[in-house]
Amino acid sequence: IVTSCMSASVRTTTIMANPPAKKDQPRPIVVSGPSGAGKSTFLKRLFKEFPDVFALSVSHTTRKPRTGEQDGVDYHFTEREVMEQMIASDEFVEHAQFGGNLYGTSKRAISDVAAQNRICILDIERQGCENVRNLDMQPLFVFVQPPSVEVLEQRLRSRNTETEESLQKRLAEAESAMVYGATPGKFDHVIVNDDLDAAYEKFKACLMPDIEHAKKMQAAA
């Protein structure tokens, strides 16, 4: 009963939608950092190295499926009315509107990953982090810090994915994100992404106890 086709009448209680995490299930890992810090680069390596350990939660969206997209796999494709009702009953960790469609990460989608004894990776920004802090899922918080704003700009420019306007927007947001990442008590680990191989190894080392735990849970299942 995870699909977005679920009728509004089925989703009447938040209890059903957000079951408490079972004891010993792998906790989620939050990976945050300014745009261009290297989160995707780290995560790509991590998923490649541990394909059975990590998973992303399946997001909800009100946009229509594209050819080949599967409900419950690529997204939980959801009617706007249903999604708005879910937002109102506080079922999302974060949600946003892009191009006229709603997107969001539900608490249920995160606990579904844990229920498979996998570590759910949450690649989220400040507001999402703060929302997660107020829940009882107690994730590990990791922040990816660029060596400097100058290096960040260089990397974003060479990534070649941004217009000048979106680049400036990212840079403007980067500074406050970096301050947030450096705030004492907010993150369990801050990884400065200078030399990629060395930084990735540090990142992985922070996650290792959780990786070992998830493997143990999988073996015992």
Ligand SMILES: Nc1ncnc2c1ncn2[C@@H]1O[C@H](COP(=O)(O)OP(=O)(O)OP(=O)(O)O)[C@@H](O)[C@H]1O
């Ligand atoms: N240590 C590094 N040294 C040099 N280049 C790097 C390093 N880490 C990442 N990069 C490059 O910097 C660019 C930004 O990295 P990446 O796309 O992983 O950032 P991101 O944090 O996922 O950004 P966004 O939030 O915008 O998705 C990429 O082109 C990537 O190849």
